[in-house]
Each structure stands twice: as structure tokens, then as C-alpha cells.
Amino acid sequence: MLKRGLAWVVGFAALVLLIATSATQRVDNALYDMHMRHWSHPTSDKVMIVAIDPQSLAELGKWPWPRSVHAQLIERLTQAGVRGIGVDITMTEPDLNRPDRDRAFADAIHRNGHVVMPVFAEAADQGGVLEEVLPTPVIATSATTFGHVDASKDFDGVARGVYLKAGLGQPLWPAFALALYDMNNPAPQRTLPGLRLPNERLDSPYEWIRDNYVLIRYAGHTGSFNQVSYIDVLQGRVSTHLLRGRWILIGAIAAGLGDQLATSASDANDLMPGVEYQANVLESFYDSSLITPLNLPAQLLLGSLMIALPLALFGLPGFRRTWQIATFALAATPLSSLLLLRRFSVWWPPGCCLLVTVLGLVLHVALSRFDQHHERRMKSRLAINDAWWTKGAP
Structure with a gap:
């Protein structure tokens, strides 16, 4: 003994x-990863991606598009009666030549009243001090709320999870998908799940602090979520019945635009667009499948x-x-x-x-x-x- x-x-x-x-x-x-690749699940009909895809780029021209175009899309989605909109598009610089376009987009998201805009940390110069980057003031004042779009990557570059809170100095911003989920949720998340990381609580105004780490149960490989082309929605070729009551995520899937992430549900040759990463997080909240x-x-x-x-x-x-x-x-x-x-x-x-x-x-x-x-x-x-x-x- x-x-x-x-x-x-x-x-x-x-x-x-x-x-x-x-x-x-x-x-x-x-x-x-080996297990997660064999543990896919069908997605619900609650989340849809409006994709900035090659077809949209071919018809609307070179990126970035005028913000008045995004305003028209928001108006279409508002008329369709969508549940909420997450705009996963960076709009940090004002349109100095046509400020009316910024105003048009701001008015469109204000009229909708259920629009989340992104927040992220970036240094103005290489090696410089991090700053929180929000949309331009005109747009920011009209947004319903904000969420961070920090895609958490492990040491091997694979995005297996997400930090539900993050911010400069303190983790104040909810994750982008969490902000969208809670916006119309009658009982918002109060006590968040996830792994707490006290060693990262530096409480420094110059550090990007992250908390409440959870793993994502991905629905499957890239392309698992319902998606429609940006140009098809803009031109009214998508039925309002298909959009009504859904969470809408607007973001790029075309190569060269936006993040392309390796995930636990895919291999190195099957990178996932950042907007679909957000869709997986949102779906995980809806079906309570966060790990x-x-x-x-x-x-x-x-x-x-x-x-x-x-x-x-x-x-x-x-x-x-x-x-x-x-x-x-x-x-x-x-x-x-x-x-x-x-x-x-x-x-x-x-x-x-x-x-x-x-x-x-x-x-x-x-x-x-x-x-x-x-x-x-x-x-x-x-x-x-x-x-x-x-x-x-x-």
C-alpha cells in the first residue's frame, strides 16, 4: 500500500x-481536432450570411464599395423583417469626398435599430501602441451596439475558440456574435461561461485583455451555413420570406477580403471566412453548444x-x-x-x-x-x- x-x-x-x-x-x-471533424451538426435556419462574394464584386466593382450601397442593403433587410444584423465590415475611415454616403449608411442602421458594428485593436504604426478601432463617429453614433471581432488563434494558428469578452485595458466588449445574440434576447447572458484567465488581467490601458474563453463546436467545413449573395439581396432577387426573422451576418467570403481562418473542423486547405466563424459562434449561442x-x-x-x-x-x-x-x-x-x-x-x-x-x-x-x-x-x-x-x- x-x-x-x-x-x-x-x-x-x-x-x-x-x-x-x-x-x-x-x-x-x-x-x-480529429474528433471535431467527425462531430458536425446541421445548422438551424436562424443564421444566414449575406456574402460579399466574387459575383457581387463582378457586378458592383472593386472593393471597397460606397457606403450608400451598404445603406441600400440595410434598407432591403429592414423591409424583409430580419431579426438582427451584424456588419462584419471595417468602416474606420470617413468618406471625405462624399460624407453624405456615410450619413446614408448611418441613417439606414439607425432606422433598422438592430445593427451590431465591429470593434478591434490595431496599432497605428508597426510596433506602436494598440488602439481600439470603432467605425467613424457618424456611423458609431447610429449603431445599436458593438462587438469585438478578435478571432482567437492557438499557437499553431488554428481558431478553436473565442473570447466572449475583450477590450483595451479591460474586457468590456462582448464578442461580435454575442452582442448580436443578446440584442434581441429577452434574458441576455449575465454569467458568461468559459475559462477565466487571471494571468491576462493586466489592467493596463495599452494591453488587449481577453476573458471567458470557450471552444466552438463548428457546424462543419466551410460553407455549412445558409448564405445568399450580397448582390442578389441588394437587387431584390432573394425572397423576403427567406430573410424574415433571421440573424444576418454581412461579410466577405471572396479571396483576399477579410480573415481566412484554419479551424478545428477543417484542414489547412479549407480556410473559413471570418464571417462564417462569427456565424458558428452565433449558432453555438442559439443551440447552447459552446464547449x-x-x-x-x-x-x-x-x-x-x-x-x-x-x-x-x-x-x-x-x-x-x-x-x-x-x-x-x-x-x-x-x-x-x-x-x-x-x-x-x-x-x-x-x-x-x-x-x-x-x-x-x-x-x-x-x-x-x-x-x-x-x-x-x-x-x-x-x-x-x-x-x-x-x-x-x-
């Missing part, structure tokens, strides 16, 4: 070290239990051989992670626990073989001594 307790202490110390150094992050991400990563204390608690599992099984009926314990323990860890993900929308990265279990089993086998070898040597020496004494006896 003492040996098992000592083995658990050593294993737990190894687990703490591995988690602290993110030693298995690549493996965990690979396991997560919460386990925080460090919870990871250590669950990991400690999984490390104790093979030690508790040793010697029980059906678990008298090392391979039996190894098979059960190594299967239980990823299956537990999968169960938490599928059943409770919680992600527990199993890589560190798996590695500790493997190392522990390898060490156990090595020590067992060493003990057996030592025992055989001792028996051999005793046999030689017995033979010598027998031979030398009078």
Missing part, C-alpha cells in the same frame, strides 16, 4: 509538471483520479496481469475525455494523463523485470552455494 501511495505521489508530481509546461498540447489539439475547457484545478483533480485508477485496480479479479490494467487504464482516459465533451460540453485534454500512465506502466514493467532478474540471480547463487557446501561436506 505504501508503494502504491508513493507511486501516486510521483505520478501526480509528473502530471503537474507536464501540464505546467504544456508538454502534450500538440497531441491534445490533434485529438480534439468550456476545464480549468487547472479541475484538470489536476481529474488527472489525479485517472492516475490512481491503475493503482487501485492492481490485484483485483480480472486485473492480475499488467496488460489487463494497461488496456483498461489507457482506454479509460480518452474515453473519459470524450464523455465529458459529448455529454457535458466540457473539454479535458487527456494527453498529460495518458503520458503519465504510459510512463508509470513502463516503469512498473521495467521494475518487475528487474526484480525477477534479481530474484533469479539470488536463487542461482543460493543453488551454487548449496551445491558447494554439499560437495564439501564430510
